[in-house]
Amino acid sequence: MALSIQHLTLPIEDPLLKFLLELIIILCIPLFLNKIKVPHILGLLIAGAVVGPNGFHLLSRDSSIVVTGTTGLLYIMFLAGLEINMGDFKKNKWKSITFSLYTFAAPFVLGFVGGYYILGFSLLTSVLFASLFSSHTLIVYPMVSSLGITRNLAVNLTVGGTMITDVLSLVVLAVVVGMSQGEVGPSFWARLSVSMVVFALIVLLLFPIIGRWFFKNVSDKISQYIFVLVMIYMAALLAELAGIEAIIGAFFAGLALNKLIPHSSSLMNRVEFIGNAIFIPFFLISVGMLIDFAAFIKSWETLGVAMIMLVASIGGKYAAAIATQKTFRLTADEGKLIFGMSAASAAATLASVMVGYNIILSENELGEPVRLLNEHVLNGSILLILISCTISSFISMASAQRIARAEKENTVSGKSEEKENILLAINHQSTVENIVNLGLLVKTHSNKDRLYGLNIIAEGLNESSAKNAEMLLGSAVRLAAAADTILKPITRHDNDVVSGISNVVKEQNVTDLIIGLERKKGFSASFVYNLHKGYLKNRHINVLVYHAAQPIATVKDYTVLIPAHAEKEAGFFHSLLRIWNISRNSGAKMNFYASREITEILKSIKSKVNIEASFMEIASWDEAEMAAEKVGEDTGLILMMANRGMDTYSEKMQNVPDMLNKSFSGNNYILIYPFSTVQDTEVERRAVSNHQDFAEIGNMISAVFRA
Known part of the structure; x- marks a missing residue:
């Protein structure tokens, strides 16, 4: 259909031509000005003057x-x-x-x-x-x-x-x-x-x-x-x-x-x-x-x-x-x-x-x-x-x-550049969005392509399992892409889920494993068994167990419970970085409950990498549980846990899954199990020998955030 003479009169009245001209300006001005290093804001202002009533009146x-x-x-x-x-x-x-x-x-x-x-x-x-x-x-x-x-x-x-x-x-x-x-x-x-x-x-x-x-x-x-x-x-x-x-x-x-x-x-x-x-x-x-x-x-x-x-x-x-x-x-x-x-x-x-x-x-x-x-x-x-x-x-x-x-340059020249490969265990449709959103929050800002989504197909299952895996991983990829982050999907056939995840952890040099709990089920006996006998056997990674009762962005604040002597664990500062990232990326306030020694460390880091936080000193795990009981609506719970054989481990930690099932099914909570093996970095050598320079560690974590 040919344009009528009305379309060619000035100023342009036809809505199609008007919008097309404006879009061409928005498209071409930045492309041209970027080559001569002129801010496109200036170009758009001048373009408006040229085509406007005081210019050519287009x-x-x-x-x-x-x-x-x-x-x-x-x-x-x-x-x-x-x-x-x-x-x-x-x-x-x-x-x-x-x-x-x-x-x-x-x-x-x-x-x-x-x-x-x-x-x-x-x-x-x-x-x-x-x-x-x-x-x-x-x-x-x-x-x-x-x-x-x-x-x-x-x-x-x-x-x-x-x-x-x-x-x-x-x-x-x-x-x-x-x-x-x-x-x-x-x-x-x-x-x-x-x-x-x-x-x-x-x-x-x-x-x-x-x-x-x-x-x-x-x-x-x-x-x-x-x-x-x-x-x-x-x-x-x-x-x-x-x-x-x-x-x-x-x-x-x-x-x-x-x-x-x-x-x-x-x-x-x-x-x-x-x-x-x-x-x-x-x-x-x-x-x-x-x-x-x-x-x-x-x-x-x-x-x-x-x-x-x-x-x-x-x-x-x-x-x-x-x-x-x-x-x-x-x-x-x-x-x-x-x-x-x-x-x-x-x-x-x-x-x-x-x-x-x-x-x-x-x-x-x-x-x-x-x-x-x-x-x-x-x-x-x-x-x-x-x-x-x-x-x-x-x-x-x-x-x-x-x-x-x-x-x-400060980050690159330092010795503390954080390497992270975050693996999301994706098994259920109901947990996909929650796990991906947590992965986006705990990662550092510069990490755009170190997020992995994994679905294990147990041997002997039919073709529908493969289609389901494709659907789940496709959903995860789209959710991450919407946040301008690349999530790499991995489908693996293995004897069982636990061994499959452990093998991928080794193959991809994973630093953090995030496992989601279904909202209504919480901790089942089989999950607790797989956690302690399977996932936590990977002692060189952080394991995060996540239960989401509401969208993570709607959580106002978190009660963070850190057991005594946690600073002695090799993965303590790596785990702390995840907590800091959650606060910085979501804006939620962190209310820390920890020993005097750990509180001093937290305050030192906060002075260099600021988040909204409060600090309460506690002397025992019983006091930590009392603090958890005060958690209300729209408040999340983060517990730093430990596996058997670690300095931080307490027998009372065995009761945590039952406590969460009974009292916190309506809240978001995250259990973080720091890694316990010695890694060849300056931070972890100091952590194991218990001779940390806490100001230096604060600088290191600060450098990670600047990356």
Whole structure:
């Protein structure tokens, strides 16, 4: 069917042609700019300007562009909140507050001086004008995140400070708008304060409860993703009702769902993929469409306003970054990264400018409207967005790449690079998803292809067993792939399951074996026999026995029981790394119960590799069992166990399976059996000889996380 003449008119109205053109831009711009090492963010902004109303007018900035662009803006803020490590954030909250005060005050002062004393704006307009530069948009966050340094202190400070400084600048906007309309009074302040508190309580307290219930009861992957979008828009709407900008609502939604969407999960991969592929590029194109280069040729006043805006914004952010670097003794690259990430003005700045531009204070003698912010500020803000995003992209990527490279070099040069081959014993359809999700959580970040799924077909079974094995392993492969991880399926014919697993353990140099318990069966007599007489005979590997009563992402916290003298076992630190990974990848809090000696070790490691954790000293296994009895709903249980002949072994450990069957069938629990044979590494030689240098071990585990 031929295109009608309507399809060829400009701007393009046909939805097929519009969407096709936008997709071509999103596809081609990064491919071209990657070759010349120019950030694709800049390319998408320029492409938006070229095809937009102020360029060749191929596309109009209509409602379809605005809707998808708005989603992209909310997505950026949501991802920033979602990827914050709450343990790191709480640890560094005062540093984040300090940075936010620097990065709010420095541009504000410069902007007020420029507006009031140089441009001659009124006091009210000057305050709003100054607030434009105090906020910033984490437009480069997706690129920084892709380098794997989101837990770097500089990134953590910047992301945490963004929430505070954007809220402050938007509160200034709300106050100025109220004053311009004569609405400021005790009732105004009371209404604004109460509405903001109510909004924060609803999102941060109620959203996690709703999310936990939903993820517990709905396993459909598409529904889970749609639920996430609903939560983003719901929080954004609540923020607007509270009198603040929608982007703050999206950020709070990310904080609220932070622990329910593990960083290594398939849902997290889905959220990031769709956002970075569709919504965020559409936002960048929509911002680019606002750029009008002709405005600077027509009016020198516009150019002068733009120059003052650039000096106030870029200069202020640079001063704040340097002050933060000096205050907390960060490296030069970390200081540059803070400047780069905070230099971009887009979201809150554009929102404030549009609000100020749309407020008409009066009319002049020519009958023209006198606006709170005039058209020169509007056009200057567009140039500010373009230049600040350009500077932000180049400086952020250059410094982030150097930081990432330095961290990798530290890991490679150390002697502690963790080698892991994780084997998942997949025998039952009901346990496949649970085992794969646990495997994704316990693995280190850099491990993308050392996950194995094994199904044993006992000799003499019919052809249907082979088809069932293929189905189970295929399901496991797809689940891992959804989280951007390669799972290698292994089907093996053997005399029995136990011997088959043991043979694969040797052939694949397995370091960790994960075995799943069926939810309703728990520990059966035959499983306990196979565990002690079979699986634990592989003394050179960690064995994890996992029972899942609910999705692992919905577990709030874990009670971790570690027996006395566990630090003497060769596999203690390897097992501890698995526990640390669960916390870091899921955000769940770990409540450790251990002896004084072990508690000191745990605190030493936490000081280097931070997780959200508490530490309680216990003196006996009886006290450990008493702690386990306090486990409630949505709390998991992790027990570090021991086999006979190990220093940690206690006769009372024989009663653990019965205790779990009777009292913990409704909870998630993990039994970890550390390996006990001496391995040829520095950590394990020290562990066996009981002469560990615990600070060095903390550095080693820290290096593993940076890998």
